Amino acid sequence: MRRRIGIDVGGTNTDAVLLEEDAVSAAVKTPTTPDVTTGITRALAALVEQAPAARDADAAMIGTTHFTNAVVQRRDLGRVAAVRIGLPSGASLPPFVDWPEDLAALVRGEVVMLEGGHEFDGRPLVPFDTSGMRAAARRIRDAGIRSVAIAAVFSPLNASCEEEAASILREECPGVAVTLSHRLGRIGLLERENAALLNACLIELARTTTRAFSLALGASGITAPLYLTQNDGTVMLAEVAEQYPVYSFASGPTNSMRGAAFLSKRDEALVIDVGGTTTDIGSLRHGFPREANNVVEIGGVRTLFRMPDLLSLGLGGGTMVKATPSLTLGPASVGYRLTEQALVFGGEVLTVTDVAVAAGLIDLGDRARVAALPAALVNEALARIRAMIEEGVDRMKTDAGEAPLIAVGGGSFLVPARLAGVSEVLTVPHQAVANAVGAAIAQVSGEVDQIFQDLPRDEAIDRARRLAEDKAVAAGADRATINVVEVEDLPLAYLPGNSLRTRVRVVGEIAR
Amino acid sequence: MRPVGLDEIESLAIGAWILGTGGGGSPYLALLNMRQLYRQGVVCQLMDASELADDDLVAVVSNMGAPLVGQERLTDPKTMALAVQMMEEYLGRKFRAVMSLEIGGGNSIQPFMAAALMDLPVVDADCMGRAFPEAQMTSFAIHDLKMYPLTLADVRDNAVVVARAASWKWMERISRKACVEVGSIASTCKAPRTGKEVKECAILGSTTKAMTIGRAVQAARRAHRDPIDAVLEVEAGILIFAGKIHDIARRATEGFLRGTATIEGLDAFRGHTFSLAFQNEFAVGWLDGEPRVMTPDLICVLDTVSGDAIGTETLRYGQRVTVIALPAPPILLTPKGIEHVGPRAFGYDLEFRSVFA
Numbered sequence: 001m002r003r004r005i006g007i008d009v010g011g012t013n014t015d016a017v018l019l020e021e022d023a024v025s026a027a028v029k030t031p032t033t034p035d036v037t038t039g040i041t042r043a044l045a046a047l048v049e050q051a052p053a054a055r056d057a058d059a060a061m062i063g064t065t066h067f068t069n070a071v072v073q074r075r076d077l078g079r080v081a082a083v084r085i086g087l088p089s090g091a092s093l094p095p096f097v098d099w100p101e102d103l104a105a106l107v108r109g110e111v112v113m114l115e116g117g118h119e120f121d122g123r124p125l126v127p128f129d130t131s132g133m134r135a136a137a138r139r140i141r142d143a144g145i146r147s148v149a150i151a152a153v154f155s156p157l158n159a160s161c162e163e164e165a166a167s168i169l170r171e172e173c174p175g176v177a178v179t180l181s182h183r184l185g186r187i188g189l190l191e192r193e194n195a196a197l198l199n200a201c202l203i204e205l206a207r208t209t210t211r212a213f214s215l216a217l218g219a220s221g222i223t224a225p226l227y228l229t230q231n232d233g234t235v236m237l238a239e240v241a242e243q244y245p246v247y248s249f250a251s252g253p254t255n256s257m258r259g260a261a262f263l264s265k266r267d268e269a270l271v272i273d274v275g276g277t278t279t280d281i282g283s284l285r286h287g288f289p290r291e292a293n294n295v296v297e298i299g300g301v302r303t304l305f306r307m308p309d310l311l312s313l314g315l316g317g318g319t320m321v322k323a324t325p326s327l328t329l330g331p332a333s334v335g336y337r338l339t340e341q342a343l344v345f346g347g348e349v350l351t352v353t354d355v356a357v358a359a360g361l362i363d364l365g366d367r368a369r370v371a372a373l374p375a376a377l378v379n380e381a382l383a384r385i386r387a388m389i390e391e392g393v394d395r396m397k398t399d400a401g402e403a404p405l406i407a408v409g410g411g412s413f414l415v416p417a418r419l420a421g422v423s424e425v426l427t428v429p430h431q432a433v434a435n436a437v438g439a440a441i442a443q444v445s446g447e448v449d450q451i452f453q454d455l456p457r458d459e460a461i462d463r464a465r466r467l468a469e470d471k472a473v474a475a476g477a478d479r480a481t482i483n484v485v486e487v488e489d490l491p492l493a494y495l496p497g498n499s500l501r502t503r504v505r506v507v508g509e510i511a512r
Numbered sequence: 513m514r515p516v517g518l519d520e521i522e523s524l525a526i527g528a529w530i531l532g533t534g535g536g537g538s539p540y541l542a543l544l545n546m547r548q549l550y551r552q553g554v555v556c557q558l559m560d561a562s563e564l565a566d567d568d569l570v571a572v573v574s575n576m577g578a579p580l581v582g583q584e585r586l587t588d589p590k591t592m593a594l595a596v597q598m599m600e601e602y603l604g605r606k607f608r609a610v611m612s613l614e615i616g617g618g619n620s621i622q623p624f625m626a627a628a629l630m631d632l633p634v635v636d637a638d639c640m641g642r643a644f645p646e647a648q649m650t651s652f653a654i655h656d657l658k659m660y661p662l663t664l665a666d667v668r669d670n671a672v673v674v675a676r677a678a679s680w681k682w683m684e685r686i687s688r689k690a691c692v693e694v695g696s697i698a699s700t701c702k703a704p705r706t707g708k709e710v711k712e713c714a715i716l717g718s719t720t721k722a723m724t725i726g727r728a729v730q731a732a733r734r735a736h737r738d739p740i741d742a743v744l745e746v747e748a749g750i751l752i753f754a755g756k757i758h759d760i761a762r763r764a765t766e767g768f769l770r771g772t773a774t775i776e777g778l779d780a781f782r783g784h785t786f787s788l789a790f791q792n793e794f795a796v797g798w799l800d801g802e803p804r805v806m807t808p809d810l811i812c813v814l815d816t817v818s819g820d821a822i823g824t825e826t827l828r829y830g831q832r833v834t835v836i837a838l839p840a841p842p843i844l845l846t847p848k849g850i851e852h853v854g855p856r857a858f859g860y861d862l863e864f865r866s867v868f869a
Contacts, residue, residue, distance in 0.1 A: 088667040090586035092545050092587075092590065120581050120695065125585075125667075126668060153584045153585060395756075451580075
């Protein structure tokens with residue numbers, strides 16, 4: 001039997017589930033601890049107690065926001081060397097140029113700019129300055145820097161400069177950690193370089209954290225290999241993932257949407273995840289969240305990551321309701337103190353949950369405590385919630401037709417059963433641990449984003465698909481199970497002939 | 513002549529991206545360069561065209577090429593200044609000032625980059641009043657001014673002077689070829705203009721105009737007011753449509769990014785459909801199949817919530833957008849102007865009718 005453990009380490013709760021074949025056979029929710037690992041150990045102990053078969057799982061997947069938080073909170077970051085290969089172009093905008101000064105001051109070690117790089121069509125820009133690279137490597141070694149980010153102009157099209165720089169570095173600085181930008185990002189040098197720099201400064205934390213996760217797993221008697229989930233809903237083996245901490249930046253919401261798809265058995269739908277303070281709405285395509293294609297800022301740094309396209313609304317179970325002078329909903333929320341402060345739980349604050357209890361949407365706490373709420377108030381608040389959700393759902397739809405909506409999260413009772421523009425509202429079992437379920441079902445992906453010249457569109461896409469498949473297999477996918485989940489092509493203005501920027505993403509099951 | 517603060521260049525970047533009418537390339541990297549230069553103590557000067565003597569010489573600059581290549585080969589003030597210095601050498605004369613070819617997009621900031629290194633003032637003017645894809649789509653071409661010489665500088669030691677060209681279209685073809693050869697990105701200094709030509713044939717005050725638009729957007733955001741309303745107010749613009757991108761088809765032909773975006777109406781426009789054709793920039797918009805707005809009227813597509821301009825390369829399904837029209841500079845509306853930049857110049861068999869008429 002196929003058994004998988006999914007773990008989601010959120011800001012408030014650490015959830016764990018056991019998936020046996022395609023069924024959730026155990027699910028637990030425990031508070032997240034400051035050191036993260038203690039929370040995981042407790043969650044796993046509870047899971048094993050509920051389902052001893054968890055010890056025989058074939059894989060364990062962890063989704064965590066630990067690395068994002070490190071950047072946002074400016075803690076546990078390492079000092080890095082930045083190597084940019086692309087002179088004589090780009091000299092005026094060196095690495096770290098658009099970083100917030102406080103973060104740059106923590107992370108910036110050596111900054112090196114060298115001649116090299118490529119053109120959009122793969123021709124070399126100028127020859128790579130290998131002797132300059134060797135001299136820089138020695139300076140990096142002498143400065144005692146242990147992590148280096150390398151970014152070369154047009155490296156997503158031709159990575160040879162970055163690869164050569166890495167091998168020189170390894171010769172001169174044995175044991176140094178190297179992040180190559182072409183492994184992380186797309187076209188857009190500054191954003192891709194920023195991703196590489198963030199990755200380089202997190203690499204030490206990623207190593208220690210991942211090893212602590214492995215220990216927590218082992219201590220719970222689980223011998224399964226450990227995977228970390230990524231922003232795009234896929235996984236990497238922990239020993240690979242610890243080299244790419246930036247890939248896990250947005251894994252929380254992604255896992256929740258993937259879990260919703262799995263639990264509802266729908267691949268094409270909208271998902272609404274109603275928490276205590278906010279509601280996230282996203283769109284599933286082929287069972288994966290649609291990605292945002294704009295610039296994403298992490299802790300004030302511009303990057304281009306594969307992030308789910310989400311709309312966040314200030315609506316959750318703890319959202320405060322003010323009745324006077326006119327009815328207002330939030331955006332303030334009592335958050336995790338809901339069970340102390342809401343009226344139905346004996347508190348003094350009127351929340352959206354109290355309104356839902358009064359309206360009979362859910363039975364929680366002491367219903368008598370909200371019996372006196374005026375019906376007009378309750379109805380108006382519900383109408384307002386409906387309007388917020390309908391507006392949000394409409395914003396996330398990509399076409400005018402009606403679409404199904406999957407409701408998950410602790411506050412999903414707030415989602416009305418019928419909504420304008422929605423064909424049906426689907427509620428699912430285990431909706432409160434959808435994120436851990438999403439982690440448990442994660443697959444392996446490969447992606448290519450490249451410019452093809454003088455090829456018919458179909459052939460360019462086909463070539464990109466084959467390259468993406470090779471990447472997925474290299475990351476641990478079973479080739480027979482690979483599916484294309486995204487194809488995007490953009491003809492390029494001003495470039496000669498038929499220049500087509502093609503992006504293809506594929507996913508497959510983990511190879512056994 | 514007056515000093516320009518960095519905050520004004522920040523505003524310029526926002527306003528110029530809106531005036532880019534979907535093209536012109538994002539001003540972000542040029543803005544980053546200006547932040548670097550100001551950090552080093554540079555302060556640029558902005559001058560009114562009226563301060564130019566008739567025989568002063570003005571450099572008209574632009575970064576030429578594919579915006580996507582510009583995302584890898586980052587723009588550098590040195591290369592821009594190099595093109596201007598090459599022109600001085602070729603002419604054997606010094607420039608009095610620098611001005612922008614197009615105020616729409618990143619090229620609004622390019623003259624400031626050259627000016628900072630050469631210690632020259634920037635003229636408050638351009639020759640498009642927006643963004644257009646080709647050399648003959650300028651007020652100088654509409655006025656039949658000379659189109660040569662042109663200098664083109666590459667980051668490597670490649671430099672091209674186009675000494676003569678038979679027409680504006682020939683100049684476009686020859687310089688484009690050279691640009692593609694050096695990797696589809698180059699800094700160019702266009703045919704130099706005399707003070708008299710600038711005063712009579714340029715689109716005056718466009719730098720200030722872009723700064724004013726940007727400042728209005730920033731002020732509205734700070735006050736939590738609608739930034740789009742603010743743009744309409746300062747520019748006497750017209751709200752054309754608001755909705756959600758429903759479909760987007762793109763194709764590259766003859767070096768252009770062409771395509772059509774279909775927008776489904778929301779709120780006051782619910783039940784209506786707007787389709788928007790673009791060739792690098794937005795060219796024509798149809799409301800329920802009837803032509804509603806067309807070039808050279810400025811067609812700007814803005815993010816409905818943030819008021820940020822959206823480029824034709826970044827349009828995507830599901831975006832909430834508002835389409836507005838801003839008045840075109842009068843020179844573009846003359847019969848000769850319409851010939852150069854009206855709907856027929858972009859291949860649409862439509863009689864130009866301004867939404868502001």
